[in-house]
Each structure stands twice: as C-alpha cells, then as structure tokens.
Amino acid sequence: MGFMQALRARWSAADTLVCVGLDPEPAKFPQTFAADPDAVFAFCRDIADATAEFACAFKPQIAHFAALGAEDALERLIAHLHAAHPGVPVILDAKRGDIGSTAQRYAVEAFGRYRADAVTVNPYLGRDSVQPFLDHADRGVVILCRTSNPGAGDLQDLIVPDDGGGGRPLYQHVAGTIARDWNTHGNCALVVGATWPAQLAEVRAIVGDMPLLVPGVGAQGGDAEAVVRNAKSADGTGLLVSSSRAILYASPGDDYADAAASAARSLRDTLNAAR
C-alpha cells in the first residue's frame, strides 16, 4: 500500500489526526536511561509504542539522530515502527533539497536506507530537485510551504506575480504550483505551521484535499482547534497535526510513557472535538 492510501486508511481506522514527532534529546530523557548505551532507540521505541493508538503517523527528525551519531538507532527505530505498528506510516523529517543527482541519493537514503513511507523536502531549488522523490509514486513527498518558525514570512511571504497580472505571497505560489503541476502521482503533501491559522486557511483553499503536515502545536504554541477549523479537508481529515516535545517530554519521571500517551490522547481528543 502506498503512503497516501496508508494515511487515509489510518485516518479512518484510528480516527486520529495526530502525528507523533520523534525528536530525541538525551538531556531530556528520564533518569532511567542514563546508563543505557542504546537510550536513543529505547526511549523513542517506548514513546512510539505508548502513543501508536493515537497516531495517524510517526515523524522521526533526522538531525536529532545524526547529531548524536545515532543513524543506526534511527534505522532500527523505523524497522521497529513498521514491524510493531504496520498501519501507521512513517515520515522521515529530513527537509532535503539539492541538485537532481544529489537529490536522487537523498531519495535512496530516505526510502531505501531508512525505509520511510514519506520524507519532508524543501522546494526552493525547483522541480528537478524534488523530482527524484516525486518519482517514487508509492511514497509521500511532504513539501515545505509556510513553515512554523517566527521568520517564516521573511522569504515565504514575498509577493510574486500571479497569472492574473496581480501578485500573491510566495507560499501561495508554492502551494498552487505543487497542487497543479508537481502532484502528478498524487503523492504530495504540504507543510504549513500551526502557528499561522490564517495562512492554513489560504493554503487549504488552494490545494483542495491535499494532506497538510501541521507542526507547531504544543511547544511552539499553535492553537490546535484553530488548525482543524481552518484547515481540515471537506471530509474532516486532511491533517497530520504534529507534536514532538510536548509528547516526548510530557514527564521527566518513570511515568514518561504513560504521560506521552496522555498527551497524545488529549491532542487527539482536542482535534476531534473541533472537526
């Protein structure tokens, strides 16, 4: 089953719009992991196993593993996610973007080495830089559109010419171009931050029912209810509302897994109540 089919099946079967972000920071791990040489894998596995029933996807963030020299833990973690939670697609958050020949190697890294179902990419090198990912019709290509960070507007809001002789912000041009031209295999999704509810509504109006990955609730302060109100698709799905730190580090104590499950359940319930 391809990424988009798996995601739609999961939305329907589990009735959740929550994406559980896996961003390991050993300094925040509970004391019980202090002497564990495989702490990065073990902590992320425990969180994933505790939160899977509330997850429509998992999103491990590659820099959080690579900075620790823990790529091997990331490989084993994704293998575990596939084996233990086969209905929950895995998005590798790598935000890749490079010339075609290098992008082709990044696609092999994400889909071959790590066996991710989808990967985040940066569109600003243009279509040929994303094409090696798009060519994997069964994998998801999750493309940055209007990011959650405070400086998102520095470049993404610059006005560019539109077809009607007027202008519109660059992020809207990105959304329109991807929906119209790049999504020939139907495997594209867009990233729009939860911190920008108005822009979420603008993007939804442009892209129809294309899935939106929405980070920025929890630690970054985005309003989960506003996300659903402004950006759900016509059938009340269309969203992967991603939270990392607020789930991972919900408790610093031995109850870390239960606390993570409670945080994921609570986010699921908040999102569902607003659908």
Ligand SMILES: O=C(O)c1cc(=O)[nH]c(=O)n1[C@@H]1O[C@H](COP(=O)(O)O)[C@@H](O)[C@H]1O
């Ligand atoms: O592509 C992403 O996942 C992403 C895009 C974006 O615009 N903002 C954003 O925060 N992210 C990622 O989403 C996660 C957010 O983490 P928390 O703020 O802890 O929930 C991090 O892994 C970020 O790298």
